[in-house]
Amino acid sequence: MSKHFFGDTAVLLGRSLRHITRSPDTIVTTVIMPIAMLLLFVYVFGGAIRTGSDSYVNYMLPGILLITVASGIAYTAYRLFMDIKGGIFERFQSMPTARSSVLWAHVLTSLVANLVSLVVVMLVALLMGFRSGAGVLAWLSVAGILILFTLALTWIAVIPGLSATTLEGASAFSYPLIFLPFLSSAFVPTDTMPGPLRVFAENQPVTSIVNAIRDLFAQQPVGNDIWIALAWCAGILIVAYGFAMNTYRRKIS
């Protein structure tokens, strides 16, 4: 690792964050869909959904938070793709700069942007009646899970960002990720789903992550769910990072 890694990453992070503050629409478009879903599910469908919990907002907020991240990371692919297409990626790579700083700056930008989006969605949920008596430790655990989840998904986003040939291709990968929470315990309990779907829903990463966050908010014992959730996030993070770095090395060789 180059001796300038941290300094260069900080400089490039400053650059990308300036992009976000100059076009805040990236935050607005990220939060608009999760907020619309929040409204739709709570006020339209929510009354007819039997979850066994008192408040449907409390029940479905964890799933909405994951959807927020899934729609936010598309911008990482977008920004990376634009850097490559515009040639500035090559400029940075031909300079005496720590080379992987370019990727890390985009990843950390994604983390900051998604945390801002999550706070906005959370505030809307509070207005809609979301309440939690969770203590500091539980909130920190939720934040930790969401940060890990964001990093894992962002490294997935780096792969199309580096390898896509069109802008549409660079961002289309996120649609299945946005859809995944619907096939989980995020909006309805899984026990009404037919056999194979139920098996999928109960064993895919979103369910354990949603259950863990939900139990933390509700001050319930989290059991194994939190460990399964963390294992999923860490596993996806490691695999995605490996593939992304591999794509990156092929790009610069």
Added chain:
Amino acid sequence: MTTQQTPAIHVHGLEKSYKELRVLRGVDFTVARGSIFALLGTNGAGKTTVVKILSTLLKANAGTARVNGFDVATQAADVRESISLTGQFAAVDEILSGRENLVLVARLRHLKDPGAIADELLARFSLTDAGGRKVATYSGGMRRRLDIAMSLIGNPPIIFLDEPTTGLDPQARIEVWQAVKELAAQGTTVLLTTQYLDEAEQLADRIAILHEGRIIVNGTLAELKQLLPPAKVEYVEKQPTLEDVFLTLVGTKA
């Protein structure tokens, strides 16, 4: 290693293939320190591939290349300290201002007082008034000037310019030529690629023609002219070119 005796760039037997396509089939050339060397060729001749290998963005399949005395394959970090690349398309950050672009590059080159470096270059490239504006509002020529200004930060001894004037109007083109000439006057080695013959004629101390993956000719303009039959003396009325007319009408001083 980096004394005046070693050439700025030395390329020997360079080969590069993309799958089946053999782009470079043994390229050899040497660029003397402080000179302007033009690599001339049609689209797809492999000019950009040569520049990318020399700027450590691509790895060659065979052959060696040394830049500022450093091997591009084994001493890539030293090569990157010695060069600056101005790619085929102005590689500037559209969302940042011109000044911010310059400060960004100065920071990434780990230089002291990035702000002063930026202001000095803005003045030198007549961009001071536009310095605070978003680059997205710049004209093609202003963008290219900013692009070249970004390449000069840190005074790298060798600069690669990949088709620096493609897509520019005649006036912007002359501005770029002027900037390149000033660079060489200060002792910077410039390797530029171009598909415009007059550009090579205007700027270059030596010209090499890259064709089908090989250098087929390499020499000074005078040497290249000698390859053709001697000039015949004919009397032709000198008509102004359309470029002369255009430049007179728009009133450029260059």
